[in-house]
Amino acid sequence: MDLLPQLGALFLSAFFAATLLPGGSEAAVIAFILTYPDASFLACVFATMGNTLGGLTNWWLGRYCLHFQDRRWFPVSPTRLQYVHQRFVRYGQWSLLFSWLPLIGDALCLVAGVAKLSLVRAFLWVVVGKAARYAALVYGTNTFILS
Numbered sequence: 001m002d003l004l005p006q007l008g009a010l011f012l013s014a015f016f017a018a019t020l021l022p023g024g025s026e027a028a029v030i031a032f033i034l035t036y037p038d039a040s041f042l043a044c045v046f047a048t049m050g051n052t053l054g055g056l057t058n059w060w061l062g063r064y065c066l067h068f069q070d071r072r073w074f075p076v077s078p079t080r081l082q083y084v085h086q087r088f089v090r091y092g093q094w095s096l097l098f099s100w101l102p103l104i105g106d107a108l109c110l111v112a113g114v115a116k117l118s119l120v121r122a123f124l125w126v127v128v129g130k131a132a133r134y135a136a137l138v139y140g141t142n143t144f145i146l147s
Helices: 004-018 026-035 037-068 078-091 093-098 104-114 119-145
Strands: none
Touching: 004 026, 004 037, 004 104, 026 037, 026 119, 037 104, 037 119, 078 093, 078 104, 093 104, 093 119, 104 119
């Protein structure tokens, strides 16, 4: 059976769940695993890839939005931008391990972009955090629901 369309849908669900748009991907991952239990590893990989790219989209938006910070309509004051930057620097890059958290994770990725964290470092921290989250979700589904 060709799982590519279902995996693509799972990827998109995870991608959009990680952007600033509202939504979650947990139900989609669990539904996929319940339907295709032998493809649990693929579910973890595709969900992680989609969610990581969604988080990096937020990073890019944070990085790009700085081009407009001198505009009158820009929604964040220079003082607030400085505060956010200082907090990110204080708590460090490792805070991106929590980029999988609802709402907070989106903001962390955005702030990493504002703080001008390199794409490579942002990717490494985000992918580790999101992979751990989906691995735990897949493991929990296989252990507690399917067994």
